[in-house]
Amino acid sequence: MNIPLEVNEIITELYKNGYTAFMVGGCVRDSLLGLTPKDYDITTSALPEKIIELFPKTVPTGLKHGTITVIINNIPFEVTTHRIDGEYKDNRRPEDVEFVCNVKEDLARRDFTINAMAYNNKDGLIDYFGxxxxxxxKVIKCVGDPNRRFNEDALRMLRAIRFSCQLNFNIDKETLKSIKINHKLIENISAERIKDELCKILLSNFPSKGFRLLENSGILKVILPELQACVGFDQKTPYHNKDIFEHTLSVIDKTPPKLHLRLAALFHDIAKPLCFFTDEKDVGHFYGHNNKGEDLSKVILKRLKFDNETIIKVTKLIKEHMNILDVPKDAALKRMINRVGKDLIFDLFTIQRADILSSAPPFKCLEKVDFMEEKIDDILNSNTPLSSKELAVDGNDIMRELNLKPGKNLGAILSHLLDKVLEDSSLNNKETLIDLAKQYHTTMKG
Structure with missing residues (x-):
């Protein structure tokens, strides 16, 4: 197994001073799978104070739990003393830890067997738990009693599902049974930790597998009750051949692994159950579900502690995902660019294509999306003005010429000028825009 020079240097130094040391956990797992580990953790029999003493550059990142960050060649490595965990009182973290000399005891406290292996060049692979x-x-299996593992840290249930869809492994029968039994413990986990695992599930190669496991285990109704409401929801429309949940999963799978795209795919139809009604022919309709979905997804994303930039991107895409124009005029497309933003407009088409391909065939709207994309590409390459910031006048010009003060009237005038320029870009010169502003201001006063 390949060990980076820096990791080997740390292990060698610890052995030279009479201690054992191994690279441990995910880096061993990934190395055995032929993957490149993202980082390398080291476990050792040396106490934290000794680790600090032996290495010139260290940071006591988790001294209470025995973790010291050792810096070699400007690369940080977490080095942790072998330990066993004390009592877990909140299904999240141990009250305290006890340092031990035996690596087996350290490995026994870990979550899954595939993460409970250690390795060094001297002793080879240490694998007490299979x-x-x-x-x-290709199985995710708890070390020891799964009920105990999940009661220690309920987040491990989400981690099991995350590893399952990242690696395309199955979850061991007893482990999955235990997740179903203990799923409500996830209520004790912070929104931030849940969000991090959900993002990893979404960005995996098999996100739909993860969300089916979340639903099957009972966790989905705890962390995303709004999505649980979509499970088995018959859309009663010839335009769809799947229930809302299965349609949503198909859209996610057909979307590139970018977080804002897959979050938009996850929530694009989240408000459909709230907007559903049937007509006299018992055909289902969901009018306004994109606007309601914008509001509902904002609530969910804030609850999960997503940052404002992500929330803005995701909700814009959700609001606009139904906007597929039959014969789009340039002005309408320019307004779309203005609403969505140049940075998101092609992402919108990506979501729309995934949405169409996850509905019932034939996929006639694909041609409309292709045409919109082609036209918008031409518009962007032509450098025509698309926002009030690109007008040949600004607020100061308008206030000076019309003797106005900042306020609603100024905003209305600038909005009017932009509308005119979107219709006819040749109007975008200062003299013409000042004249148009004066005319509009006169009508406002009248």
Whole structure:
């Protein structure tokens, strides 16, 4: 197994001073799978104070739990003393830890067998719990009693599902049974930790697998009750051949692994159950679900502690995803660019295509999306003005010429001028725009 020079240097230094040391956990798992580890963790029999003493550049990042960050060649590595965890009182973290000399005891406290292996060049692979075998079987299995593991840290239930869709492994029968039994413990986990795992599920190669496991285990109704309401929801429309949940999963799978895109795919139809009604022919309709979905997804994303930039991107895409124009005029497309933003407009088409391809065939609207995209590409390449910032006049010009003060009237005039320029870009010169502003201001007063 390949060990980076810096990791080997740390392990060698610890052995030279009479201690054992191994690279451990995910880096061992990924190395055995032929993947490049994102980072390398090291476990050792040396106490934290000794680690600090042996290495010139260290940071006591988790001294209470025995973790010291050792910096070699400007690269940080977490080095943690072998430990066993004390009592878990909140299904999140141990009250305290006890340092031990035996690596087996340290590995025994870990979550899954595939993460409970250690390695160094001296002793080779340390695998007390069958992790290598489970890697070959492609199974996620708890170390020891799964009920105990999940009661120690309920987030491990989400991690099991996340590893399952990242690696395309199955979850061991007893482990999955335990997740179903203990799923309500997820209520004790912070929104931030839940969000991090959901993002990793969304960005995996098999996100739909993850969300089916979330639903099957009972976790979905705890963390995303709004999405649970979509499960099995018959849309009663010839335009769809799947229920809302299965349609949503199909859209996610057909969307590139960019977080804002997959979040938009996840929530694009989230408000359909709230907007649903049937007509006299028992055909289903969801008028306004995109606008309602914009509001509802904002609530969900804030609850999960997403940042404002992500919320703005996702909700814009949700609001606009139904906007597929039959014979779009340039002005209408320019307004669309103005609403959505140059940075998101092609992402909107990506969502629309995934949405169409996840509905019932034939997929006639694909041609409309292709045409819109082609036209918008031409518009962007022509450098025509698309926002009030690109007008040949600004607010100061208008206030000076019309003797106005900042306020609603000024905003209305600038909006009017932009509308005129979107219709005819040749109007975008200062003299013409001042004249148009004066004319509009006169009508406002009248």
């Amino acid at each position: 992790g290598k075998k489970d890697l070959k079987l």
